[in-house]
Amino acid sequence: xxxxxxxxxxxxxxxxxxxxxxxxxxxxxxxxxxxxxxxxxxxxxxxxxxxxxxxxxxxxxxxxxxxxxxxxxxxxxxxxxxxxxxxxxxxxxxxxxxxxxxxxxxxxxxxxxxxxxxxxxxxxxxxxxxxxxxxxxxxxxxxxxxxxxxxxxxxxxxxxxxxxxxxxxxxxxxxxxxxxxxxxxxxxxxxxxxxxxxxxxxxxxxxxxxxxxxxxxxxxxxxxxxxxxxxxxxxxxxxxxxxxxxxxxxxxxxxxxxxxxxxxxxxxxxxxxxxxxxxxxxxxxxxxxxxxxxxxxxxxxxxxxxxxxxxxxxxxxxxxxxxxxxxxxxxx
Amino acid sequence: xxxxxxxxxxxxxxxxxxxxxxxxxxxxxxxxxxxxxxxxxxxxxxxxxxxxxxxxxxxxxxxxxxxxxxxxxxxxxxxxxxxxxxxxxxxxxxxxxxxxxxxxxxxxxxxxxxxxxxxxxxxxxxxxxxxxxxxxxxxxxxxxxxxxxxxxxxxxxxxxxxxxxxxxxxxxxxxxxxxxxxxxxxxxxxxxxxxxxxxxxxxxxxxxxxxxxxxxxxxxxxxxxxxxxxxxxxxxxxxxxxxxxxxxxxxxxxxxxxxxxxxxxxxxxxxxxxxxxxxxxxxxxxxxxxxxxxxxxxxxxxxxxxxxxxxxxxxxxxxxxxxxxxxxxxxx
DNA sequence: GTGAAAGCGCTAACAC
DNA sequence: GTGTTAGCGCTTTCAC
Numbered sequence: 001x002x003x004x005x006x007x008x009x010x011x012x013x014x015x016x017x018x019x020x021x022x023x024x025x026x027x028x029x030x031x032x033x034x035x036x037x038x039x040x041x042x043x044x045x046x047x048x049x050x051x052x053x054x055x056x057x058x059x060x061x062x063x064x065x066x067x068x069x070x071x072x073x074x075x076x077x078x079x080x081x082x083x084x085x086x087x088x089x090x091x092x093x094x095x096x097x098x099x100x101x102x103x104x105x106x107x108x109x110x111x112x113x114x115x116x117x118x119x120x121x122x123x124x125x126x127x128x129x130x131x132x133x134x135x136x137x138x139x140x141x142x143x144x145x146x147x148x149x150x151x152x153x154x155x156x157x158x159x160x161x162x163x164x165x166x167x168x169x170x171x172x173x174x175x176x177x178x179x180x181x182x183x184x185x186x187x188x189x190x191x192x193x194x195x196x197x198x199x200x201x202x203x204x205x206x207x208x209x210x211x212x213x214x215x216x217x218x219x220x221x222x223x224x225x226x227x228x229x230x231x232x233x234x235x236x237x238x239x240x241x242x243x244x245x246x247x248x249x250x251x252x253x254x255x256x257x258x259x260x261x262x263x264x265x266x267x268x269x270x271x272x273x274x275x276x277x278x279x280x281x282x283x284x285x286x287x288x289x290x291x292x293x294x295x296x297x298x299x300x301x302x303x304x305x306x307x308x309x310x311x312x313x314x315x316x317x318x319x320x321x322x323x324x325x326x327x328x329x330x331x332x
Numbered sequence: 333x334x335x336x337x338x339x340x341x342x343x344x345x346x347x348x349x350x351x352x353x354x355x356x357x358x359x360x361x362x363x364x365x366x367x368x369x370x371x372x373x374x375x376x377x378x379x380x381x382x383x384x385x386x387x388x389x390x391x392x393x394x395x396x397x398x399x400x401x402x403x404x405x406x407x408x409x410x411x412x413x414x415x416x417x418x419x420x421x422x423x424x425x426x427x428x429x430x431x432x433x434x435x436x437x438x439x440x441x442x443x444x445x446x447x448x449x450x451x452x453x454x455x456x457x458x459x460x461x462x463x464x465x466x467x468x469x470x471x472x473x474x475x476x477x478x479x480x481x482x483x484x485x486x487x488x489x490x491x492x493x494x495x496x497x498x499x500x501x502x503x504x505x506x507x508x509x510x511x512x513x514x515x516x517x518x519x520x521x522x523x524x525x526x527x528x529x530x531x532x533x534x535x536x537x538x539x540x541x542x543x544x545x546x547x548x549x550x551x552x553x554x555x556x557x558x559x560x561x562x563x564x565x566x567x568x569x570x571x572x573x574x575x576x577x578x579x580x581x582x583x584x585x586x587x588x589x590x591x592x593x594x595x596x597x598x599x600x601x602x603x604x605x606x607x608x609x610x611x612x613x614x615x616x617x618x619x620x621x622x623x624x625x626x627x628x629x630x631x632x633x634x635x636x637x638x639x640x641x642x643x644x645x646x647x648x649x650x651x652x653x654x655x656x657x658x659x660x661x662x663x664x
Numbered sequence: 665g666t667g668a669a670a671g672c673g674c675t676a677a678c679a680c
Numbered sequence: 681g682t683g684t685t686a687g688c689g690c691t692t693t694c695a696c
Binding site: 002004005006016017020021024026027048049051052053054055056057 | 672673674675676
């Protein structure tokens with residue numbers, strides 16, 4: 001049978017209140033009483049029941065993380081970093097995978113916010129802020145991660161998308177490129193939108209070809225880059241920018257198969273996933289944009305705990321910057 | 333304020349019992365009563381409180397997964413597959429990352445099994461079964477994943493380790509290799525042990541060099557393969573077997589940097605992570621062992637739910653087999 | 665076909 | 681310095 005706090009109290013010859021207070025150090029208990037209590041606990045092998053406790057206190061010590069694609073290295077590393085921060089602060093992490101599917105996101109937010117977690121980290125795949133907002137109970141702690149919305153109702157931790165793209169286009173222009181294509185992620189995401197708009201602006205500013213056919217969108221899942229590449233190569237691009245890590249590795253492989261060498265036959269700039277081994281292999285053939293994933297995760301963990309512990313703090317926005325690794329720097 | 337079941341009952345003019353039964357379809361309720369109840373629920377925006385419910389019923393509808401390294405593609409894909417199965421069956425997944433650290437595993441098992449989850453999936457990093465076993469409350473549903481122990485006390489889902497290694501050594505021998513080295517994972521793990529013992533046996537059976545210096549161990553985390561490789565190359569190996577995906581990619585990169593080409597200058601066999609893009613890039617230069625990660629995850633989810641729902645079923649063991657991709661098959 | 669009420673295990677206000 | 685006890689929101693037995 002399950003051993004409860006009353007069993008411990010009985011054996012130790014004290015009240016349940018005293019047991020509770022000894023366990024939680026929540027009021028003074030004399031040394032000798034403490035000792036009796038701990039002895040009884042050990043003897044019975046008592047462990048406080050977490051679900052009774054969270055029911056009583058209303059705190060679950062648990063955070064939910066709505067992720068678009070767990071098996072993606074970018075999010076995998078982020079999850080690791082979040083989990084690391086949370087567990088160091090006594091919280092647990094519940095993962096929900098949406099596979100970039102809005103219905104799944106909807107369902108998961110609903111389930112998790114209904115008393116399962118104290119707060120929610122969301123890397124949303126929603127196209128519509130209102131649809132997301134409707135799911136969230138009033139006052140429920142939420143932090144948006146990696147992807148945000150116009151309406152600044154919730155705190156967010158993102159990475160600057162404009163700057164690295166703008167910079168990369170200018171670099172390609174400086175090296176003589178005339179027709180630079182771009183492969184973006186899902187068009188509905190804030191990150192994609194920012195990147196594409198940076199592209200448009202840079203292409204205009206640098207006097208490069210401005211054609212809609214040079215802008216392609218993948219879905220950032222397995223095998224979505226090839227079709228985009230075919231279309232881009234047909235346009236005789238002399239430069240390509242790839243906006244996501246998985247698609248970047250697919251690009252590299254596909255070009256390799258076609259015998260097209262980055263840095264020689266075509267200029268390539270890619271978002272690469274943190275610590276992906278591709279970085280190493282292609283570091284001297286293409287420019288890389290490396291997002292600070294671990295910092296993203298840490299900051300997200302930090303913010304959600306803040307909001308949980310102090311829900312009335314004003315909305316907070318953090319924008320981190322990516323590292324830009326130019327391959328020219330590596331040639332001597 | 334939080335709206336509770338009594339608020340709904342009051343507004344609908346029925347008892348809390350009726351509300352509960354309507355929500356859960358747990359006894360007959362007349363159509364008109366149902367209607368009143370649902371109307372009240374909608375009006376108040378009522379959501380049953382998950383933590384009250386799990387406190388009352390003792391079921392959390394949550395499974396914990398103790399993972400050695402979340403950011404590793406192998407486990408990332410596995411987590412995805414587990415989460416997929418669980419969420420389809422109304423369960424949530426709590427992730428705990430141990431970073432191959434036994435103390436962290438200990439702490440996490442203790443925390444999670446104390447009323448936070450209904451069952452535990454463990455890819456254990458423990459060297460000692462007793463140490464693991466001590467942490468688990470009697471009768472608590474546990475399924476071991478990917479790594480198991482001599483004592484068959486818990487159900488397990490693993491991948492056959494002996495066969496692919498044995499086979500690969502024989503293949504290398506058949507191609508004329510004389511000195512085949514191996515890079516194993518953490519020596520304390522069952523998977524490593526099985527692989528190394530397959531290696532020893534194959535090397536003996538095939539008449540290859542049997543030297544302890546040909547057996548090296550990495551820790552399967554970032555940057556652990558290089559040192560092993562240096563030592564192995566010094567031994568003038570003509571073949572190398574790498575027992576883990578991350579170390580395999582590091583191997584490929586390191587050899588590339590040193591100008592050593594797999595399949596030409598040296599024979600290479602690697603465990604590669606499912607769907608890692610390296611597969612594509614090196615498919616015609618080295619043999620690959622691909623583990624059925626998704627099936628592993630699905631089977632693990634299936635088994636843990638079985639044990640949760642029927643704790644008295646006998647212990648179950650499943651051993652899946654890896655795919656072997658020989659690169660010779662690709663040359664015409 | 666529905667209601668009343670006990671009680672899951674714990675915390676915390678109140679009392680002494 | 682410690683004990684008594686109400687009650688968190690729900691499910692479920694028992695009763696009608």
